[in-house]
Amino acid sequence: MDTGADGYRSVSSLIDAGDTDSAIEAVDKILVTDPTDYKAWILKAAAFESQGNTDAALWAYDKACEGDGMFWPYLRKAQLLHRMERFDEAVVVLDEGLLIDPGYPGLWxxxxxxxxxxxxPDDALECFGRALALDDSYGWSWFGLARMLVYADALDQALAACDKALTLVGDDESLASFRDYVQGKRAG
Incomplete structure (x- = not known):
């Protein structure tokens, strides 16, 4: 199995097509050559996730985290934990990823x-602010910032953040609806 970009794309295509068993088989061939290939472990975790096997996915993400010190496996593992509503664990994993690369806005x-x-909300506001300080083109971070500013009753700033998010993200129903909510709350 090719361990270059084409090989990874091939495995991703198998996962997207729902052929997760073949994807896992292909990844296992990559891992025979390099058992520390974090990208292969991430793909294996994604295949397990597609099968609904979250325990195996978490195990594979743990193996990916043992790799060459990249933050991606930490982000992916934390996103899975978040979807599983294991929030405290997700924060710990994200903090581990931030130790590796505090300059990646997606982690924040x-x-x-x-x-x-x-x-x-105060801690979340700080995280969205840090993400935007690193890269102010993250439209969904602007949306997160807007939601936290509503908590803080900073409605003018929340509305401005919504407008910035809409500019960057484009036409999104949930974002437009939230902007309308903020506008209404601000009006009265």
């Missing part, structure tokens, strides 16, 4: 989303 955005679900 993901942490903000988890902290929002933990009803920690």
């Amino acid at each position: 955005e993901a942490k903000g989303l988890v902290l929002e679900d933990l009803t920690r």
